[in-house]
Structure formats: C-alpha cells, structure tokens
Amino acid sequence: MKGIRIGSGSSYWGDMLEPAVELVEKGEIDYIGFDHLAELTLSILQRVRAKDSTKGYIPDIIPWMKEILPPAWDKGCKVITNAGGANPEQAGEEVSKIAKNLGMKGMKVGVVTGDDVLPKLKELRNKGMEFPNMDTGEENLDLIEDRIVAANAYTGSDSIIEALKEGVHVVVAGRISDNALYVAPVMHEFGWDFTEPYFDLIASAITTGHIIECAESCTGGMSNIWQAVPEPWKIGFPIAEFYENGETVITKVLNTGGLVSEWTIKEHLVYEVLDPRNYIMPDGIADFSSVKIEEIGKNRVKVSQAKGKGRPKDLKVCIGYKDGFIGEAQLFFPWPDALEKAKRAAEIIRKRFEITNLQAEEVRYDFLGVNTILGETVSVEDLDYNEVGLRVAAKAQSFEEANKVRREITHLWTISSVGAHMGVPSHPRPVISLWPTLIPRDEVTTGFTIKEV
C-alpha cells in the first residue's frame, strides 16, 4: 500500500530547530510542515510590515531555511511553511535567495497568498454584510473599526495543492490553517479532490494533521505521563505515515527523546477542540468520535476510522485590533507569615491605585505559589508557606495608566513588610484583542506564484 511520510517541524514561532533538522536528515520523510503562527501573530506581523514593507514574515524563516533546505534538497523532502505571515511574497523572496546562495539551482519556491481579507471585509461591510464576534456575540464591528490592524482568513489546502502540482519544492504561505500544512500533501499525493467520495479520507488527513501540527505536543511534550517521557531535551518531532485508505501511523525518529504512545496521541486528539464530532477546518469537517487509536509497536500508534462531512461554507477570520495596554508586576514575600504579608501588600497597592486614580478596565491580584493558575478551584489556606509572591496586573487604555502598576509595585518594596523582594518590573505591553468571525468561502480567493532559483 502506498504511504507517504510527513514530519511536523514546528508548533510555534520560536520552537526548537534541531528536532526539525533531525526529522529531515533521518526521518525518511517526503514532506515537512512548519507552523509558526498563533492567533495573535498576524496582528504583530502586520504592524511590523506597516513600518517596513520588506518585513512582516516570521524572521526565523531565514535561519530555519538555511538549516533545513540543504538536507531537504538532498533527500527530496518538500517543505511547507506558514512563516510567510503577513508578507509571504517577501518571505518567498528570502527563501529563494537562501536557495540560490546554497547553489540549489532549479529549486522552485511557491508563494501562496490570499488570506489577507482586510480590504475584502470593508467591501462586504459596505454591502451590508455583518461580522459578529463568535466569542462575545457582539455584532457591531463599528466599535473597533478604527483600531483594526489585521484580518486574515484561515484558508485551506487548495492553492498549496495547485502549487505542488506545478512541482514546487518549498511552499511559503501566510495564514493558511495549521492543518492545511498536512492535509495538502496528502491530498496532492493521493490525487483526492473535495467531492463527497473523499470526505472520510480528507477527515482522516484532518485528524492526523490535528494530531501532529503541534509537533512535540503529541510525542510526550506537555504530557500527563511526563515521568515516563525520556530525554525531553532531545525530543523527537512526530512523523505521520499516511496511507491511501486513510489510516495513519504516528511515529518519530529512532533514538530521539520523547514518547509516542496511545496516551500521548489521545492527549492531543482532545487538545484545543470545541465539538469533537464537528472539528471544523477549511478543508472539511472531521468527526473525532469515530476515530480509533491503537498502539501497534514501540513509539508507533495507528489512527484510523475518522468520518467527514465535507467543507464548511464559511472560513474563520481572525480580526486583530488595538486594545490598550497591560501592566503586570510581581514581588515575593518570605517566611514568616508570607501569605499574610502578600495579602497586606495587595491591600496597600489597592489603596495606592485609589490615591493615584488608576483608570483601569480590570485589575487582578494573584498569590504566586498559592492560587495563580488554579484560581478558585483551590482554597487560600493559612499555611506556613516558605514564600509567596504577589502578582498584580491591570488593563488600561493608555500606556501611562497601565504603567501605574510598575510604579506602584516598586513602592511596595519600601512600604510593605520586611524582606519583600522583587526583580525588575517590565514596562506595559500593548494589547491586540481578537475578534473571531466568519466569512463566506466564496469571498476568499487564494492563489500562488512560483519563483525558480
């Protein structure tokens, strides 16, 4: 049975490079996908591009491609990345330059565009179309219109597949869905299209893409069974052996760290999913409630039996808009009475915020080491803590207001209790809020160009 091997080379901007290089060199893979984009990233990159039109892609693409292209070219492994971010054309140009400098004559770099729907959004709004916020239910986009910095649609595999048909070796895209990085090569290799006979098979590819798209997160990273996960410092990134009947085996390179087990795969199947019976991706809707997961060997897990429903009529759009600043700082209190000292300090800074007339939308106080990440599911007991931190965070519309957190926490050093200690508080950070919405698929046109070295 024909199978193709696809590696997952990155799960976020700033992920490790070494396991990706190892995948290409030793993984006998036909394709490697790189995801560098979180929901916020496009907004950051659009602002970079607005200041300098030759930027706006993920800068890591340059050091990454310098390391990845030589073994990929040598082994015939194709590379698909969304590192183009807000400027795929320029990123494609940079990749071509790298390939040229490395002497890879004949390498074809495909650039996929069309995910930037900001102009389209304005046009459709003028025609009376509404774009309600899927999270809050808020319907009136006018509220934020003058603060919008980016609007990108999560696009599907179409243009990647078309570029692969033209024989490209590298695909550089912007906000294609993470999932499409893996669905596209499968559909291309097996010659599938988006018609009904392929719905279940595409759902299998979507399921596999979902499992491997966060790279190390399915090979023992972030695991409940972390104590059974060997050598995470040299963790192996996942490889999916995908077969034409829709079955996949997830594995990793021999002698790498990490663990591929039924547990680590299940953990990721249920990660960041809404309704698991309707996992909506641009290339189709997958039903995870029929998926079978079987451990069939050491570091080998078979995934099969996904069901599918075809493509949704809308695509998700993430609109990013400027939304003020967050000021955040912390200081620590030592034994004895560490928690009481922290509580007293919280009271002091509350009063200081009153005196300095802090104009904030929200202020939050956490006791580090006590209830910071478990919140109300833990009771704040009067224990004999060795040390407790106080974290204060406030969101305000202006930098000056948010900066009051930094100023006032500094005063706690001198006016709270004995032994308090703090590091250097950071300056307020600008906030980009997100407005998730839907756009009709027909209104989003993607395309590609090819640069040959």
Next chain:
Amino acid sequence: MKTKVRLEEISFARSGDKGDVCSVGLIAKTSKSYDTMIHEITPEKIKSHFGDMVKGGVELYPMPNVECLHVVLRKALGGGATKTLRYDQTGKAMGQALLRMEVDVENDVLTEARQTMEKIFEKYGKAWG
C-alpha cells in the same frame, strides 16, 4: 462502596484555548473510569467547581471511542489569551484545575485506576521520580 475522591484519581487532562473558550479533554485512566466519569460529571458540577472562573456555559462531549470526555468552558479565559490578565493566558492549567473536582467512585474502579501510572511505568519505563 463508593469513595469521594478528586477526579485526578481516575482521569488525565489536557487543556488549551480557542479564543475565550477553554477546552479540556479528560482522558479516562481505565474503561471503568470512563463509565464513572460519564455518570458522575455534569455541566452543573463543573460550573460550580470553577465558580467565577467560568463565566459562560459548560458543554460535555462523550467520546467512548477513545474513552475521553471532552469539556468546553465558554467565557473562561478573561476574554482570550491576548487580552487576559490571567497568568495562565491560554488555560493550560485549567485541565489540572478540573482534576481537583470531587467525584464518587466505586472502590474497585478506584483500585484499578490507581494502578494506571505503575502500568505505564512498567510499559514505557520511568524517566523521572
């Protein structure tokens, strides 16, 4: 005979974010643990466990095929990762927080579930602790 224990005794969890929604996948430690979870866990119980932390609705999606119970917590992340004042911006600890919820578990189910980690170490080895 049943014993009141924290959910952690019979389930694993992995959580993350989708905007202001926190998704928590509960992964049963044994088949019987899964059956217990399906009966013991309700949206109301979860909502009450989290208190003000979860401002929206709670939805449950049983997945018997993989013995997982998927939990969706709406308006749970302070408006979403990019604007929240939460230290745990993306809700990575919310799964562990849910595992603190108390459930009534038959003693034989509990005994078997408590052997899960030992079995995992026997199979894959122990790398730490």
